[in-house]
Amino acid sequence: MKELDIRGDRPYKMLIEPGLLPEAGKYISHAPGGSRAFVLTDSTVASLPSMPLATIYRSLTEAGYQVSTCQLPAGESSKNPTAYLDVVSMMADRGLQPTDILVALGGGMIGDLGGFAAATYMRGIKCVQIPTTFLAAVDSSVGGKTAIDLPQGKNLIGAFWEPSLVLCDPDLLLTLPATVFMDGCAETIKYGILKDPEIIALLRQALEKIPERSAKTSDSADNATDLLCQVIARAVTTKEFYVHGDVTDKGKRGFLNLGHLLGHAIEAWSCFSLSHGQSVAMGMVLEARGCAALGLTSSDTADEIRELVNDFGFAIDPPCTVQDILPYLVHDKRIRNNSIGLIVPDSIGNCHMEPYPADELEKFARLGFGEQ
Numbered sequence: 001m002k003e004l005d006i007r008g009d010r011p012y013k014m015l016i017e018p019g020l021l022p023e024a025g026k027y028i029s030h031a032p033g034g035s036r037a038f039v040l041t042d043s044t045v046a047s048l049p050s051m052p053l054a055t056i057y058r059s060l061t062e063a064g065y066q067v068s069t070c071q072l073p074a075g076e077s078s079k080n081p082t083a084y085l086d087v088v089s090m091m092a093d094r095g096l097q098p099t100d101i102l103v104a105l106g107g108g109m110i111g112d113l114g115g116f117a118a119a120t121y122m123r124g125i126k127c128v129q130i131p132t133t134f135l136a137a138v139d140s141s142v143g144g145k146t147a148i149d150l151p152q153g154k155n156l157i158g159a160f161w162e163p164s165l166v167l168c169d170p171d172l173l174l175t176l177p178a179t180v181f182m183d184g185c186a187e188t189i190k191y192g193i194l195k196d197p198e199i200i201a202l203l204r205q206a207l208e209k210i211p212e213r214s215a216k217t218s219d220s221a222d223n224a225t226d227l228l229c230q231v232i233a234r235a236v237t238t239k240e241f242y243v244h245g246d247v248t249d250k251g252k253r254g255f256l257n258l259g260h261l262l263g264h265a266i267e268a269w270s271c272f273s274l275s276h277g278q279s280v281a282m283g284m285v286l287e288a289r290g291c292a293a294l295g296l297t298s299s300d301t302a303d304e305i306r307e308l309v310n311d312f313g314f315a316i317d318p319p320c321t322v323q324d325i326l327p328y329l330v331h332d333k334r335i336r337n338n339s340i341g342l343i344v345p346d347s348i349g350n351c352h353m354e355p356y357p358a359d360e361l362e363k364f365a366r367l368g369f370g371e372q
């Protein structure tokens, strides 16, 4: 078992192990404790043939918990204030006390909404994150960003609320549809460009071994799971490096926004029909090109990033113009005092942050898009 110590404002552990889910109750009762468990999940997870909801229900019951479950329709549109109020009302109906726990079993939507419900119910109860997507495993389940959306924008109501435990069972991730899996690949490539180039080679090896992509033997599945455990552990170690000491995102956590400046704007312009991973992958390519045009990085590094992202099968040419994304770009939540921290790749594995005037973001985007 891989056991990572996450040094947040309140330290917690992430456990990574194939077949961990049936054992979850044991680990949860040992760490966060409590006597009632409220399991929040979505319709996709609840209907998976591997039956993770039934498994966690049984495991928590065997560990002595009084368990209730709540299922939301899958998709970002469930991350809304009405669904949030339904969830916390149900927690109250089930008699959850401040010492009890919320278990968020799902991808980013469930982790974000569940984390926010845990952060606010009775001014905060413990939360256990159990990611069921690769993206949630390498990113959103760790670091304590929780939120719901408003019609005016994504994640506009939220809180920093770190989980008390993160349990990752990579067996859950191997059956994901390729496009969902690729979302996690984009964030993993980001960690490679930021700080850990070796993770990119490991990710490549894992992808080659995933049964759907190679001969379906149990050996290749075992190898894939083992490689995936290594990738997740390295990815989260890199994320933890940037979050440690800056949980509330005032400084070095900003490095994690590599590719997100232009990527988020493209994702929002597409009304989220482009996935987060695809958008961030494209964002990394365009931002590197913009940085090269500003003379902040070499064109060799920008080309290397372009080839790398292309090699993984991501689209790299934007489906929109700079004009299309401008409204989203100028409302970026990371603009402070009319300045934004550009994350500049110096080479694969080394980046620095450069203050950049927010009123020149259009110029940066034009350079990135290769527009005049």
Ligand code: GLY
Pocket (backbone or CB within 6 Å): 139, 140, 143, 145, 249, 253, 256, 257
């Ligand atoms: N996903 C970026 C962060 O957690 O800061």
